[in-house]
Amino acid sequence: MAGKNKDVSCSSIRDRVVLYTTPTVTSVLMAIVFWQLSLYQAQVRELQRHVKLSDATTDSKRFANKEKIDSSVEELLSRYTRATGNDKGTDGAQTLDDYFVRIAEQQLRESLKARCVDNERLCLQGPKGNSGPRGIAGLPGSSGSKGDKGDRGVVGTRGLRGTKGSKGEPGARGASIDPPVFTHKPHDVVSPESGRVEFHCAADGFPTPKIRWLKLDSTLPRSRASISINDTLTIRNVHRHDVGIYVCMAENIFGVARSYANLIVQVPVEFSLVPPSVVTVQPGKNVKLQCLATGHPSPTITWSRVDGVLESGKVNANGSLMLESIKKSDIGQYMCTVRNALGKKTYSFALNLESTEEAAARVTSHLPAVLGIQPRGSVKLQCSGVGPPAPEVYWTKESVRIKSEQKGQLHLKNVSQQDAGIYRCHVVNYLGRDVKEISIVIPEIKFVQRPPTSVSVSASSTIVINCTAQLMHGIPESTQWEFPVQQCRAGSAKKTVLSNGTLVIQDATEWDSGTYLCHAGNKEISAKVEVRVAEDMNWMLTSDSCKGFRQSIYNRSVYYAVSSSTTWNKSKYYHCPVGYYWPCTEEGRKIFNDNSWSGPNSYFGRCGWSSYTYGGGTRYYFRFRDSSSTSAYKHAGNADAYQVQTTSSTSNFAGIICVKE
Template sequence: MKLPQPPTITHQSPKDFIIDPRENIVIHCEAKGKPHPSFSWTRNGMHLDIDEDPKVLMKPRSGTLVLDISGGERAEEYEGVYQCSAHNELGTAVSNSIILRQSRSPLWSKERISPIIAQKGQSLILHCRPPAGLPPPIIFWMDNSKSNSIVCVSQALNGDLYFSNILPEDSRSDYICYARFPHTQTIQQKQPISVRVLDNKPVDEREPVFMVPSESVKLLKCNASSFPTPAISWVKHNSEIPSGRASFLNFSKTLRITDVSEADAGEYRCIANNHHGSVHHTIRVTVNAAPYWISAPRNLVLAPREMGIITCRAAGHPKPSIRWLMNGLPIESQDPSRSVEGDTLIFSEVQTGSSAVYQCNASNEYGYLLSNAFVNVLAEPPRVLTLPNTVYQVIMSKPALLECVTFGSPLPTITWFKDSMLEGNAYVFHENGTLEIHKSHPSNSGKYTCVARNSLGLSENHVYLEVKEPTRILRPPEYREVQRSRDVVFECKAKHDPSLVPTMTWLKDDGELPDDERFRVDSDSLTITDVTESDAGTYTCIINTTLDQDSASAQLTVVEQPGAPTDLELTDLVARSVQLTWTPGEEHNSRIKKFLIQYEDALHQSGVWHNLTEVPGTKTTAHLKLSPYVHYSFRVLALNNVGFSRPSMPSRQYRTSPAAPDENPTEVKGHGTEHNNLVITWKPLTPQQANGPGLQYKVMWRQQAIETYWTSVSVANVSKFVVSGTPTFVPYEVMVQALNDYGPGPKPGAVIGYSGEDFPSAAPGDVRVLLLNSTLAEVRWSPVPLESVRGRLQGYKVHYHRERSLHQHSSHYNKQSTEIFSPNKTSGKLPDLLPYSIYSLRVTAFNGRGEGPTSAAQRFETPEGVPSAPSFFKVSTFDLDSLMLEWGPPYERNGRLTGYTFKYQTVNSKNDLGLLEELDLPSNQSSFTLHNLPHSTRYKFYISARTQRGAGPMLTEEAVTVLDRGTINALLPPRVVTSSLAPPLHTNVTSLLPPVAPAFGNVSSSMSKDGALISWEYWGTKKLLYVEYIIDKSDEDWHKEKVNGSQFHVLKGLKKGLAYKVRVVARGHDDRAVHHSEELLVKVSAMVSPQVDIATQGWFIGLMSAIALLILILLIICFIKRNKGGKYPVKEKEDAHGDPEIQPMKEDDITFGEYSESDFDEDHKPLKGSRTPSSGTVKRDGSDDSLVDYGDSGDTEFNEDGSFIGQYSGRSDRDARHDSSEPPSPVNAMNSFV
């Protein structure tokens, strides 16, 4: 905006401006205003004429002075108090009084310092007395060790070095005081001080005494001397030392308080104590403060005749005084529109042209503050400074701030609108015009208008608010525990507002991810491959948008098998036990669950380690029980969630002494392998169980309840012994005892065993068979006598086989089947028998040795059952309105066939089934023709065979009757391959032509005068269908034609005499093939004869009428001759005269021929011209009862699926063999018609 504005100081040099004499002097003074202000300077209260001194320059459009002293001028000549004024037509602003001084770093005066001699334990002060500098220097002490960190040494605020009690080791000749002048970056040093400490007298301990306490507003020092060195502590009277701003330095000898305020004033007590006593010193702190602002004056814009105030509030100690100036000069004249009341200027009824800059000066004895504030009297209509159409974006549920920065005089009032004026608790209207919405909601989105009004007019502005969905992490990363060298994935799936662009950032331990290719960041995951121990830590995913962010963290723990235990030690060694202790290895971030202790027996199995015992992971010792005669070495393995550690190093070897066995062999058993033996077996002892050398086994046995004394034998290195000559299957008591060179083991217990079994000697008797149904029979028998078993009866076996079927001329079968039944059973069922068959069975008993003799054979016959499905079932097209069905007898008749059950029903385009029709057909029939069916209708057929027991499973087929001739020029093929559409009736499906792809079926072709008709059925999803074709055995690309919603398509323009490969393809919108049919081979004839319907031709109708009239005349003549009883000598006249029309005909032709040479009575002879065989039936030559064979010339053929090609071409095979191009004889046609 180009509005007048009084000057305002924007940048100035500090009040105390210390300069470096080696550089040019730059005194800053920058200001702004409209019009741009001009600048002037005063020095020591007098006007500074810039033009008088060529070394003094002022920067253009600035008040900054540059004093050039690079030519050797002395900086001291320019020292003084400078003040800058910035002036334009509306007023004058002034800067602070800037005191310009040159920095100084004087040298120490030369002095001779005598060595200092002190007695051990005394206090000592080394004085520094640095030279006065500008600014004051920083003091520090050092020696050749570059250290002053000694508990009994401290430095005072004036730079002196204090020793509370000096020690012999404090003797040095190089105590040096340094003064560092920061402004010139120089360091000056004092002459070294030599200190010698005497140790020739005993040291008397004493109470602490203070050594010249010193104090400061910021630093409180407390130096005390005593021996031993006292401890220092601080307290404040009636208050607490401020913990956040107070610190203790130099072994608590210095209390430092930062940001000192008047509240820090008071009494501070320093306490020094040792075991001899304590002393304290109180330091009274008074805080004197230079003035500081409470509320600095602010610029004021007033409209004519308005009122306003400027306040100037400052504090300090003592309280500062306030003095007002206008345009840099004291306010003297009385102005009725202005009054001064202490720190406040009051304006009323201001007038145009009374703009000015006012200065407030707050000062006390410690300093001053000066601030400028202008009063600008303007009359301006409102202006909205916020850019129009600004779009604010905010996250839902967050506060929204819509700005409306305005200017105007008088000060405009701001009103906000959204459809209507906004008001209520949901909104906050700030003084600066900003509209705040506490909690944003999507309904708050939209256009907002702010209107600024004052007495001179109004202005408005439009802004927009968009409330966005918050960014949220829906699936945060989860804790992962992964083994070293494995991979780990952290997922971080987030949701954000669709209009915002998110960025995903991953951190490790709040820092950037390592620069390592093993770390791969994807859109919603972090993958770390080949994890190492250094990868452990906290991983944080941060999803950022321009408005908000969300983050989530997860811990990665890298685990590994524990480290191997170490330091194995054996203690408490006794004959049968030892104490083993060890030190666990590293857990590797996975707690040790247990320790596994293993041992090696170097005597019996050197190099083989056996598991001995396990102990919990919290223990590091184990008491181990040992066996005699073993050379033990132990090792320990640790187990955590990852796995076992490497084994520890073996312990030292411990050898146990031999002893008699502690136990006997286990698993002692007695059984026979022959009918006259007893085999005694046992599980031998291990070398560790032997307890000593010379291990043997004493085997003992006796017949139970028969023998009193034990028979025994000692054997070695075996685990069984065979006793021969025993009775068959009798009980024996058996014992096995271990013994070695040091004695026998404990007394063993006896077990019962049986000697060997023999084959059963008797067969089951009274075997009977009970037929339950055609496939199941029950066998019953009497059990064998117990004495004939000669062992332990294990059950009965029924052996049976099918001898043959009951049908005549059936084959014989020898396949044997066996059913086993438990010994307590005397009956059992034989499943899965075949109906209408003769079976034979035998029953045996068996024990552990085997089967006994078989029972006498029993033969039985199974009754009839239902047959299997017919062996095949096919449907073919018989005529335009007829379908022929053919089937074969079932492979398994299972009885005498009584017939076939045939059912069929229509199927519409939606696969809905029509009314079911049913027919019964005789058993000797194998085909059936359905006539008078509607054209172009789809049917489903079912057929099953029957016996007296019922119908067997069905076969199903589907087919379509051909289209009506007037529908299209070519015929759609009948459907011959389907699956059942009626599950309750369907038990078996025969698929003659399964489709290549699941989505296509019944793909076929036929030729017409328009081209090749391709038809199909499609069951796939909705796709774009194309018929594609290519010349057979060519390398060119496939041609494709799009299909528009139908299930047939005519390919036009195919070249005659060529063969084409054709397929139907379903493609997606990306032109990628989804399904395709099998490929068809379509042959285009070299010459296709046009199809003519001769029944509609005029010449054919006339010819048929003449023939009918001729026949009628012949019938009348024959009738007259018969009534006369005479004979009409047709044959003789034909032989004598010969009819010129009949003469050329061959005997094989179908004509009005002669009478048959037969014994028939004349009254029953047929008309002349008929040809009747002796059977009395009329033979049909091919399909000569059909007009289809007698049309115009052309080949008549069928496709393999039953569809017609050239169905009305009218040329028979015989005509084709004669290769005649003449039209067919009307006599032949008539004969066919009759």
């Protein structure tokens, strides 16, 4: 067998074993031999695999594995040598197959010696031999499943305290308690008469200061003055007596601050005193001619001659003209002119020398035969005459004498059809009289297209209202529209007035409802139109015991209108029932201003409500017309007189406040 490399087959081993055993024993022993042989072959294959792996590892690992492999091979060769008695090197050694066969034969013999055969049965196994050397460790197995989490350990001792951190950034400054300080002071305002002025004022402080407006040494013109929610004072249709100093007063519990502004009203010039239309002076006498006027800025007064150059005369500081030693060359027409920044006016009169000869009175003024005046207009007519002796001058209408402010003057103001007619100027002295007639015509204004008394449309419609007028003989007359007061309304549609007086309202909303006025001429005639846009009352809840419309105990003109929906639609116009209107926040603050009143609450637990709940809905807030911008509300759970509060929430909507018209 030496020098051959052949597989160890079962037949070759069986042939050698059969010499020592009976058939039955032989089968058992063959099984043992095959088992041991398979173990040796497995060890050899494992050694060969480790040799290949060692070639692929790093040097350090390769040397460590090689030592283990060499030790295992050395052990096998040593056993082989002991079994065969052969101490040959690897070059002359037998193959491993021969080696395994020899091992199997040797162990078979040893097994036969240790056993006895009795009737073809093996004897009991002998004592176990000593353990052989430990085999090469196998490859690590796959990781097992993760075990259950253990119990929490005991809390350790507290660690040492860390070092103190750096100082943080300073926080925002809190509100301080301060007296009022103005952030915006009112400025002086210059306005023409009939204009519109505004004074703005704002102040800071804590608590927030309250702003009030006063007029120094007088009172505000209440019918024409208003104070907005942002504390702006507005005066409409300014009069000349509105001139003065206005005071903005900011006040809280820590003090009062005041700021002043001056209102200057520009007024056109008006004559306050003029000479008569004819001044008669004796020759050689002195005469003082006075011409005074009012206006703002203060008017200047100048004198001139219509028919020549003013050669003599002295103008005093008060505007009067002094003529001395009157002579014939001084006779003529004189003119007084007054002017300021808004315009000028003139007045002319005649200066005559007194005659020593008496004559019947006669009219010297040039008056038109017919004079037309626009309705609501005004006119001044001067009638003068001469004598001598100096005549009496007066006016009549239909034989009725007219009282004059000045001698010979006819002054008609704000005229109407009743002022039309024949007027006569009378000049009388004891020697005779003279009369001059003038016919005053005031055109009658009539509507050609009179607007309807009412218009009802649905929302988003276009409203067209015709309003045209004319004077007599078909002469067109201008018209003007006056819109409803919309002090706190929002979302109104675009309004356009065409050249022929037609009013067009595009994309009308409920906010455009109200009373519209069409005026012709200078408001000589007017027509009223009531516009109603989609007045929908289906929003109201009427099923509680008050029918959703409870009257206030504190103010009997105030009502609480309940909404069926508890969600507030800020863009919707909620109509009050007919005969009532929806007030603004400013009016609401005036109505509800007594927090000490201990009467019943607004709606809480009343009219069948369960506290704030009725019909499955919870309701807190009664809103005002401009609450979409002010967020103001009247709480259903507060007393009837309790003050107005604010919130922008659209939920828990209770309804609106209505006031009887």
